[in-house]
Amino acid sequence: MQPSLFISHGTIYEALKSDQLKTDFLKLRNKYFEKLPSAIVLFSGHWQTETIAVTTNQKMVQLDEGMPPEFYTNYTTAGNLELSNRIIEMLNNHGITAEKEGNRGLDHGALIPLILLFPNEQIPVLQISQQYHLDPKYHQKIAEILNPLRAENVLFIGSGGLVHNRNEIQRFGGHEIKPDAWAKEFDDFITSELADASNPNYADKMMAAYHHKQFSMSHPTTEHFLPLVFASAFGGKPTKIYEAFQWKNLSMGAFMFE
16 A cells, blocks of 8 residues: 655745755655555645646646746646546545546646655656645545555555645745744644554644634645644555755655555
8 A cells, every 4th residue: 555645845946956855754654665555646835726636647747837948847747537537526425526638737746746755667657636725624534435446556645735825935945944933833743643642643733723823824724734634644654754944944754644
């Protein structure tokens, strides 16, 4: 069975320019993925739709997000139409309206985990959207419906940011700046909550974190925290597999749930 992952994707600039980041994530891939997944489903903080959408592309390439040319890659992999159709059917059968989306590329939130963890593997990929109301209970239900697919060697990745406040970052600040106290406090709080095995209802604890005193500072909008709720809702014991900050307060914290 594959785990579920929460990856703080950080910036596309660091993902492409930082040799340290590439080295660190390849170590994670070698440590935790002796058995490669048969398919990967990405749930990114950069795609919201009125109705849940699932990509049905034959080929997955980087989405044109209007960034400078230096931030684009030649990354290409196959989609998985059979899996996309199954996911849509599973969701619709359980009261979650889901539709096909055949013309969307991978936004940078979906792309970064792929190029950092699996840069040389051709693993079929699809992406599922967030429902634009960003209701955590609604997305918890989606994860619970799709959970049986993990036993079929499908890897689910929630890609967002453990701390994500674009108004407070120091742009192009690298990884060496001491993080802001408020950012470190929230990162430490989430890490502590997920390390506490006395209460294994991890998705509930992540939803309770919306009321933490540093939540609104850490997440002025919630789309980058929702992927953590999603990943934790698959169940399983959490392990923090990566810890760092970039650009002063942008957390790169990552968790595996198995």
